[in-house]
Amino acid sequence: MTRQILLATRNAKKLDELRRILAPQVDVEVIGLDQVSPFDEVPETGATFAENALIKAVEGVEHTGLITVADDSGLAVEALNQMPGVLSARWSGKAKDDEKNLRLVLEQVADVPDERLGAAFICAAALATPDGVRHVEEGRMAGRLIREPRGSNGFGYDPIFVPDGYELTSAEMESADKDAISHRGRALRALLPHLLAVLDHRT
Numbered sequence: 001m002t003r004q005i006l007l008a009t010r011n012a013k014k015l016d017e018l019r020r021i022l023a024p025q026v027d028v029e030v031i032g033l034d035q036v037s038p039f040d041e042v043p044e045t046g047a048t049f050a051e052n053a054l055i056k057a058v059e060g061v062e063h064t065g066l067i068t069v070a071d072d073s074g075l076a077v078e079a080l081n082q083m084p085g086v087l088s089a090r091w092s093g094k095a096k097d098d099e100k101n102l103r104l105v106l107e108q109v110a111d112v113p114d115e116r117l118g119a120a121f122i123c124a125a126a127l128a129t130p131d132g133v134r135h136v137e138e139g140r141m142a143g144r145l146i147r148e149p150r151g152s153n154g155f156g157y158d159p160i161f162v163p164d165g166y167e168l169t170s171a172e173m174e175s176a177d178k179d180a181i182s183h184r185g186r187a188l189r190a191l192l193p194h195l196l197a198v199l200d201h202r203t
Contacts, residue, residue: 003028003199008060008070010034013155014184018071021179021188026195031066039063049073049086049124050136057128065130067198069191073123073184075157077105077145079112085122088156098156102149106160109145117145119161121170125187127194135194139186143170154178 005028007018015032023030033041042059046052052072060068074088084091084105092100109117121141128134142164149159151171158170163181170178179185 004031004066005029005195005199006036006060006064006066006068007032008056008068011155014071017175017179017182017184018069018188020175021185022069022192022195025192026199028199033060036064036066044072044086046072046086049122050126050138052086053124053126054128054134054136057126058134061128061130067127067129067195069125069127069188069195071123071125071184071187073121073187075105075161076120076122077109078118079109079116080105102157102160105145105157106147119143119145121157121161121183123183123187125184125191127191127198129198133194133198135191137187137190137194139183139188139190141170141181141183141186 007015007030009015010033019030042055044052044055046055049072053070056070056072057068060066060070074085076082076085088101089096092104120143123139124136126136143162145160146162146169150169151159153173153175154171161170163170
């Protein structure tokens with residue numbers, strides 16, 4: 001019987017990204033929330049990315065009994081006092097509308113000089129297991145905002161974010177190149193040894 005781990009997300013693009021990073025390293029089937037029995041998801045009430053990631057990971061374990069990996073991520077803009085931060089997905093309201101969120105951030109920095117458009121993507125990745133293992137790692141990708149969206153190979157704020165050392169936005173980069181430097185890639189690669197240790201222990 002194939003072993004499974006749950007990635008606690010319904011975002012298809014995020015799930016693809018997480019699978020690309022984890023699947024080559026972990027000999028298990030990686031499934032998302034849409035592939036398990038539905039359950040009522042608790043609100044993300046944490047004050048930090050780490051707290052929210054752990055809430056989602058623990059919730060996944062409790063409802064499915066599967067080893068669960070979850071992440072929480074967002075954009076921290078220097079000119080907005082590190083916001084939208086943990087509110088990134090809901091910045092324009094409860095609908096989690098990527099386009100509205102992106103446009104609202106651009107409106108809010110419209111009068112900010114280019115040299116003050118520094119920003120960073122931050123991700124916390126959490127691991128939770130049925131026998132009580134809990135672990136969180138964080139990854140960060142620094143860069144800057146641009147004034148108009150570019151690219152379609154991404155989601156969220158990717159089209160207005162240019163990583164340090166690059167001219168392309170995150171949404172213009174090839175998936176493999178983005179995975180190598182992304183906040184999510186860094187967080188998951190840091191979490192990977194802990195996941196492998198759990199899986200080896202269960203072999």
